[in-house]
Amino acid sequence: MNTGAEVLLASRALGDGLWQTDLSAPTIHCAGCIRNVERGLGGLPGVEQARVNLSTKRVGVTWRGDTPPALIETLAGLGYPAHLCDSGADEKDPELARLIRALGVAGFVAMNIMLFSVSVWSGADAQTRQIFHGLSAVLALAALLYSGQVFFRSAWGALKTGHTNMDVPISVGISLAFGLSLYDTLNHGAHAYFDAAVTLVFFLLIGRTLDHMMRERARSAVRGLVQLSPRGANVLRADGTYTYLPVREIEPGSRILLAAGDRVPVDGWVEDGVSALDCAIVTGESMPQSVKAGASLRAGTLNLTGPLTMVASARADTSFLAEMVRLMEAAEGGRARYRRLADRAAQLYSPVVHSTALLTFLGWMAATGDWHRAIGIAIAVLIITCPCALGLAVPIVQVVAARRLFESGIMVKDGSGLERLAAADSVVFDKTGTLTLGRPRLIDAGAVAPEVLSLAGALAQTSNHPLARAIARAAGTPVQPLPLAAICEYPGLGIEARVKDDVYRLGRAEWALNEATAESGTVLGCNGRKLAAFAFEDALRPDAATAVATLRQANKNITIVSGDRADAVAMAAGQLGIDTFMTNLLPGEKVDYLRQLGDAGRHVLMVGDGLNDAPALAAAYVSMAPATAADIGRNAADFVFLHESLSAVPTAFAIARRANTLIRQNFVLAIGYNAIALPIAIAGYVTPLIAALAMSLSSIIVVSNALRLKPEKTAAVAAP
């Protein structure tokens, strides 16, 4: 359909008639894919260059000319379903580049200062030591000014709002260490802590950068997996011609031509035409809805079979989709109140550390009256307790956990999602598209005679209707092609074809059979005589039953909330053995239900996919969505799973729980190390050498502990 015009809308002009188009193709995964895609697209006329980015699963294409080449069609032909992403909108991540530059500078300075320090520790004479300390001071100043900013700024931001975070003790520690070392260097002192200050910055920046990369990676891979809201539509102008207009420019009253396969761009009603609509993602109803002139249309539903002329009744920003976004913003509850483990630890940690350092200073002051010595020891206390291991303890585990999740096809948005998932005690599922695949499956294919089924399959193959596709799937590929002639699809009714003199009709019973029968549903008729009837169900996701059973074993409360009819929900609930389910719910009612659970002290994991689930996903304590979910739902969810199997839910639970255990172990290790090192520091025995060794050692222990995270039991869950 309008892909040419749509590609143009999503492209960015580079000047000189050159255009840049970014496509997201989530199935690219290996070197062979890179070659196929780059060769396939590079060979198209007008294409200057095609470049695959394997990390983000995207293809950037530069092309020349007035009309874009058939990029999406070519990719689909090669076996890589692709869709457009907004070109340039999220190209570079300035924050990550900034962090990596800061990391590079800190690493360079730390290495050089460490070289000087090692020679000082090895017993350089006083003059050389003085030169080395002076050089270290200059380098350290540069590193703190450039790389340390990350921490200073965050600490300042926290202090301004009257809070404290991990960056406050870090900033105080490194500034004081640098200040005292500078004073000592100017006064020809023997000890300087430049190495400790810069190494600390370097280690902590590693943790910070990893944390950031993990979040960005998940975000960019999730973004634009499926483009659900169309970018534009064919609008009929007063002079009878059609123009392709961006969705934002469609006014109420505009007449829009909607081809089969297009999504409804804005709310409106049908003026002309007959078709079937897939509403699963909007309302949760699993069966396609027939529409004809006068029927109302909701933005986001998919037109399946016939062309429709519709009249817009609302602008894009007052359409159903926008309403969902508003509901979501109002619903943000449980997670806004959540404070991350590291921040909670910092809240306890910094007062303790700072008062210990102050008491040490006062104690030594009272005991010796030597203020320089007292300050020196107090700063040694600050450095030794500086939460280096603590700063790494949480992010390193979460990065490893995110990696493990990614290997199982699950993306996590940020670390706090993992922490919240570990605490969840109830699971609320949406039905259509979440517990089920959201596409119908033929029941009892065996009851239909094989030759009748293969005939129905041959007819069904010509249609896009979900029920026809289900029949075609069940029938498989016909052994020999049938001599079908004059195949014709009647939107809203079915498909008709001739074999010699016989007329076959596959579709609604009242249309396919000419006897006035009470029959309803989908049938195959030959000259008006019934050959077979077909019944459908919405197929459960693979491993849905195992996943639900595993969750129940883990003592989670399981509920289904669905917008679908009671009987369809009851059937799915029965198959899975779930006792509590709610049906015919509006989006707002789902949010209310989650709020009730939250008020009752429950920590709820919401798993859902539709537009109507998006507010509930935002309202839940923690949320998860399949990759097929609506854009806004995916953006609201903390986790997105890429594979069809529902075993992703227990897998994510297992990894989150394991990560939580490791984080707690890391806290114990880091605090235990402090408990040993602190008395030595208070007693005044810490030299810069001991500080550097202790700091590196504790970081290495914490990182090694994090690497123990393996998806142990989860493998058993994934394999049924």
Place this chain on the structure above:
Amino acid sequence: MNSLIFLIPLALLLGGIGLAAFLWSLRSGQYDDLEGAAARILLEDETNEPPGA
């Protein structure tokens, strides 16, 4: 002691070159697609083929 006078600037210079190289590689986009770079070594060099072959 005398040797330090030129060895220290030399060490810093070499380190500085390393840092500059790192920042340059970062800016020229060599860290944009780490997985792709790993996979691309498996591809045939296509410079000898006509474009689009």
